[in-house]
Amino acid sequence: xxxxxxxxxxxxxxxxxxxxxxxxxxxxxxxxxxxxxxxxxxxxxxxxxxxxxxxxxxxxxxxxxxxxxxxxxxxxxxxxxxxxxxxxxxxxxxxxxxxxxxxxxxxxxxxxxxxxxxxxxxxxxxxxxxxxxxxxxxxxxxxxxxxxxxxxxxxxxxxxxxxxxxxxxxxxxxxxxxxxxxxxxxxxxxxxxxxxxxxxxxxxxxxxxxxxxxxxxxxxxxxxxxxxxxxxxxxxxxxxxxxxxxxxxxxxxxxxxxxxxxxxxxxxxxxxxxxxxxxxxxxxxxxxxxxxxxxxxxxxxxxxxxxxxxxxxxxxxxxxxxxxxxxxxxxxxxxxxxxxxxxxxxxxxxxxxxxxxxxxxxxxxxxxxxxxxxxxxxxxxxxxxxxxxxxxxxxxxxxxxxxxxxxxxxxxxxxxxxxxxxxxxxxxxxxxxxxxxxxxxxxxxxxxxxxxxxxxxxxxxxxxxxxxxxxxxxxxxxxxxxxxxxxxxxxxxxxxxxxxxxxxxxxxxxxxxxxxxxx
Amino acid sequence: xxxxxxxxxxxxxxxxxxxxxxxxxxxxxxxxxxxxxxxxxxxxxxxxxxxxxxxxxxxxxxxxxxxxxxxxxxxxxxxxxxxxxxxxxxxxxxxxxxxxxxxxxxxxxxxxxxxxxxxxxxxxxxxxxxxxxxxxxxxxxxxxxxxxxxxxxxxxxxxxxxxxxxxxxxxxxxxxxxxxxxxxxxxxxxxxxxxxxxxxxxxxxxxxxxxxxxxxxxxxxxxxxxxxxxxxxxxxxxxxxxxxxxxxxxxxxxxxxxxxxxxxxxxxxxxxxxxxxxxxxxxxxxxxxxxxxxxxxxxxxxxxxxxxxxxxxxxxxxxxxxxxxx
Numbered sequence: 001x002x003x004x005x006x007x008x009x010x011x012x013x014x015x016x017x018x019x020x021x022x023x024x025x026x027x028x029x030x031x032x033x034x035x036x037x038x039x040x041x042x043x044x045x046x047x048x049x050x051x052x053x054x055x056x057x058x059x060x061x062x063x064x065x066x067x068x069x070x071x072x073x074x075x076x077x078x079x080x081x082x083x084x085x086x087x088x089x090x091x092x093x094x095x096x097x098x099x100x101x102x103x104x105x106x107x108x109x110x111x112x113x114x115x116x117x118x119x120x121x122x123x124x125x126x127x128x129x130x131x132x133x134x135x136x137x138x139x140x141x142x143x144x145x146x147x148x149x150x151x152x153x154x155x156x157x158x159x160x161x162x163x164x165x166x167x168x169x170x171x172x173x174x175x176x177x178x179x180x181x182x183x184x185x186x187x188x189x190x191x192x193x194x195x196x197x198x199x200x201x202x203x204x205x206x207x208x209x210x211x212x213x214x215x216x217x218x219x220x221x222x223x224x225x226x227x228x229x230x231x232x233x234x235x236x237x238x239x240x241x242x243x244x245x246x247x248x249x250x251x252x253x254x255x256x257x258x259x260x261x262x263x264x265x266x267x268x269x270x271x272x273x274x275x276x277x278x279x280x281x282x283x284x285x286x287x288x289x290x291x292x293x294x295x296x297x298x299x300x301x302x303x304x305x306x307x308x309x310x311x312x313x314x315x316x317x318x319x320x321x322x323x324x325x326x327x328x329x330x331x332x333x334x335x336x337x338x339x340x341x342x343x344x345x346x347x348x349x350x351x352x353x354x355x356x357x358x359x360x361x362x363x364x365x366x367x368x369x370x371x372x373x374x375x376x377x378x379x380x381x382x383x384x385x386x387x388x389x390x391x392x393x394x395x396x397x398x399x400x401x402x403x404x405x406x407x408x409x410x411x412x413x414x415x416x417x418x419x420x421x422x423x424x425x426x427x428x429x430x431x432x433x434x435x436x437x438x439x440x441x442x443x444x445x446x447x448x449x450x451x452x453x454x455x456x457x458x459x460x461x462x463x464x465x466x467x468x469x470x471x472x473x474x475x476x477x478x479x480x481x482x483x484x485x486x487x488x489x490x491x492x493x494x495x496x497x498x499x500x501x502x503x504x505x506x507x508x509x510x511x512x513x514x515x516x517x518x519x
Numbered sequence: 520x521x522x523x524x525x526x527x528x529x530x531x532x533x534x535x536x537x538x539x540x541x542x543x544x545x546x547x548x549x550x551x552x553x554x555x556x557x558x559x560x561x562x563x564x565x566x567x568x569x570x571x572x573x574x575x576x577x578x579x580x581x582x583x584x585x586x587x588x589x590x591x592x593x594x595x596x597x598x599x600x601x602x603x604x605x606x607x608x609x610x611x612x613x614x615x616x617x618x619x620x621x622x623x624x625x626x627x628x629x630x631x632x633x634x635x636x637x638x639x640x641x642x643x644x645x646x647x648x649x650x651x652x653x654x655x656x657x658x659x660x661x662x663x664x665x666x667x668x669x670x671x672x673x674x675x676x677x678x679x680x681x682x683x684x685x686x687x688x689x690x691x692x693x694x695x696x697x698x699x700x701x702x703x704x705x706x707x708x709x710x711x712x713x714x715x716x717x718x719x720x721x722x723x724x725x726x727x728x729x730x731x732x733x734x735x736x737x738x739x740x741x742x743x744x745x746x747x748x749x750x751x752x753x754x755x756x757x758x759x760x761x762x763x764x765x766x767x768x769x770x771x772x773x774x775x776x777x778x779x780x781x782x783x784x785x786x787x788x789x790x791x792x793x794x795x796x797x798x799x800x801x802x803x804x805x806x807x808x809x810x811x812x813x814x815x816x817x818x819x820x821x822x823x824x825x826x827x828x829x830x831x832x833x834x835x836x837x838x839x840x841x842x843x844x845x
Contacts, residue, residue: 009725049783051557051601057566059559133563183603202602202609203783204685205776229773230783233668238683238773241675397550399788402560407552420560441561 027081040222040519042501045235045244049203049228052186052296053170056131058123061510065248066226069329069514070111071171071191074121075162076241081330081423083162087116087172089194097157097463104148108215110174116145116240123175125152134431134442135164149229157461159468163422169340169512188211194219194515198290204228220503220518239496246497248510251371252319258496265504270320271493272328272420272508275376277306277486281437282446285408291363292412292448299483300341301351302413307343310487314379315372320489325476326418326433327425328490332506333469338476341483348387360388365413367393368401373415376488380415382506407440416444421508425472429456433479445485451506452478520816522671523826524809531805538801539588539794546790547580553600556787574600587791591798597791601784606795610777614799616686617776620768621665621761623692624699624823631700632707636750637709640715641738651708663764667698667771695768702764703757710753711746718746747818755811771842 048065055071058064076086088102108116122144128136140155154161164170174190189197192215206226209217229235232251236254238244241262248264250258258266279299280290292299307323323329324340347518352358361425366379367373374395381391391413396404404413420428431437432454435448462468479485495506503516543580554570555562571577575586596606622724639651674681681690718724719742727737766778777796784792816823 051559057558057562059562059566063559131563131566133565187602187604201775202604203613203780227684229775230770230779231773234671234683234771234773237668237671237675241679243681243683243685397551398786399556400549402555403550403552406560407555441555467622 636711
């Protein structure tokens with residue numbers, strides 16, 4: 001036995017020593033040479049493989065990274081979310097806000113050599129009306145005036161229209177190629193962007209080469225390789241070993257690793273995703289009402305029981321600030337002095353009694369297994385127990401969650417995000433709070449409030465700035481007073497890159513302008 | 520013997536068909552919409568409905584299964600829901616990577632485990648024995664993903680002699696194979712040791728020693744040949760386990776193999792890809808088990824005799840698919 005123990009000790013010590021050495025050793029000053037196509041290439045790590053490179057049908061955020069390199073949009077925006085001319089040199093908006101006329105830039109080439117014309121732009125917008133109806137359904141007709149002018153007519157004034165045209169999923173496609181073979185456009189995309197598609201080795205790499213005839217001049221980066229690495233720890237190791245040069249959506253737990261390494265740089269910005277505690281304000285799929293339907297006091301009780309300062313520490317290590325409005329702070333007309341509901345456990349208990357549950361109750365929360373939704377859920381479970389509510393947390397696999405909660409509304413409480421990818425509350429508010437959007441995957445909270453609807457429509461259609469500002473404030477007030485949902489915090493968009501990269505930019509909504517990146 | 524092999528191969532067919540039906544049923548009848556999972560949660564309903572029609576998801580489950588399996592029987596494994604490309608072409612690229620890792624892992628574990636187990640048995644209660652048993656204990660306890668990440672940190676970041684990701688050169692496979700072999704080697708060591716010990720205690724070994732036969736001859740001619748049978752059994756069983764282990768390994772080392780595509784396809788319910796991968800894996804395991812059973816015949820003449828008598832009408836000695844001979 002003595003021998004046995006001696007051996008065990010010896011082996012364990014030697015293993016421990018070698019692993020500790022590897023973990024604690026300082027950084028080397030020279031990095032391994034880049035195994036790629038040359039010094040001016042970029043290798044970008046992706047945690048998931050994109051499903052398509054067709055801008056019009058791309059709905060997953062990770063897909064927008066290569067898509068924003070391959071296509072140009074009609075309107076560009078700068079880092080401060082200001083609108084800039086894109087494929088449209090200039091535009092004219094009619095006084096009633098119903099007609100937009102775009103002058104299309106001349107001499108722009110597609111990757112396959114064809115020239116961009118108004119035809120391609122009009123075709124793209126027509127496709128958007130069908131394929132992305134929830135946003136572009138407001139366009140009632142698209143007209144080609146001449147080779148360089150396209151006119152769109154809206155069914156009602158829609159102030160965020162130009163912002164919509166800056167999103168990566170509105171990249172302009174080539175009409176001839178798309179009509180000839182729409183199915184394979186996703187595997188062999190053709191755009192006017194700074195990088196053209198080179199190859200896609202399924203499960204491994206997507207390679208883009210820079211487009212020599214790009215209208216703004218060839219990009220400094222000669223090629224971009226999107227490498228798919230499914231495990232986050234491996235991504236970080238690959239980043240440190242200079243096998244990849246950049247990685248997006250880095251967990252906050254790696255922040256210290258990245259910032260502590262002088263060869264790496266950390267970037268972050270508020271994303272447009274507002275993590276929200278959502279209540280089912282309507283019925284389940286079998287017609288029975290959820291416990292929160294018509295029970296404002298119960299919803300309020302829960303809202304007053306949440307301590308957001310503690311929540312952000314527990315959920316995201318304090319890297320975001322608590323949010324009291326159901327939209328992010330970068331939207332236009334953001335009400336600076338808004339008074340949200342603050343943590344008030346006594347009031348919470350009062351409301352609970354008023355709701356008919358003086359002795360507490362058990363509520364079930366359903367979330368996915370993703371950490372950014374399940375972690376806040378765990379914190380909330382603890383906070384609710386302090387006012388006598390027992391919360392049962394059911395974490396579900398994504399497919400089941402989407403079908404049961406997102407599509408069928410079979411839930412009482414859940415945590416999800418209300419996204420706002422451009423600086424107008426319309427994006428999140430219309431889709432998630434408007435009664436006309438109660439449908440699978442849209443207004444899943446089943447919010448049906450005429451006053452709220454009016455405020456949302458006013459913001460959407462009004463061209464009077466004062467009216468719009470008042471509407472934006474109303475939206476936050478109604479959500480606060482009726483407690484249809486509780487905004488928690490705005491998550492951060494994070495990016496880790498090799499420190500030698502210049503021109504790195506990052507904005508909310510996974511938008512990256514690779515044209516400006518260089519070594 | 521040839522007849523035996525053919526019979527085994529024929530028996531594999533209903534097994535594989537049964538597996539494919541069960542898996543197809545599980546994927547199709549559980550909640551989750553492939554179209555929404557593939558295109559994105561927030562995709563427009565019009566686009567989703569079009570995709571569902573395109574993938575044939577509106578047909579009843581049995582129709583879809585029959586369409587799929589009739590394709591498989593002529594060699595067409597269907598098209599992936601995610602990419603629309605033929606499943607076979609995708610799997611052909613990935614299968615070799617997984618097989619390299621799995622077979623490499625088994626090979627390395629046998630190369631380390633069997634000699635170590637043998638030495639441990641022959642030199643029982645000496646330093647070699649304690650060392651082997653301790654190592655086996657440690658390797659069994661250490662989970663594969665932790666070991667993989669530690670090896671990555673050490674060899675990639677510190678020593679800088681191996682790449683972290685990809686599958687282009689032999690260097691990429693060193694760490695995955697070592698990680699996979701680690702826990703398998705532990706099992707091999709222990710099984711070999713206990714099996715060899717049992718043989719060593721037999722009377723005929725004692726007789727041989729008494730006769731004056733040199734120890735090395737005893738070990739090679741008697742101990743190994745008699746003790747190797749359970750070890751071969753364990754190797755055969757391990758193949759299935761290793762293939763499962765490659766899933767974790769492939770994710771950590773970013774190697775495009777069958778394991779990683781299987782996991783990704785399950786997440787998005789890409790049914791043709793899932794069922795085809797599982798069919799391939801089942802066939803591979805079936806063939807490996809068959810090879811192991813053939814190896815038995817060459818080690819043990821008694822078993823060889825059993826195989827040759829398969830065609831005779833001797834009731835209980837008929838071998839059944841996948842089972843070891845009693």
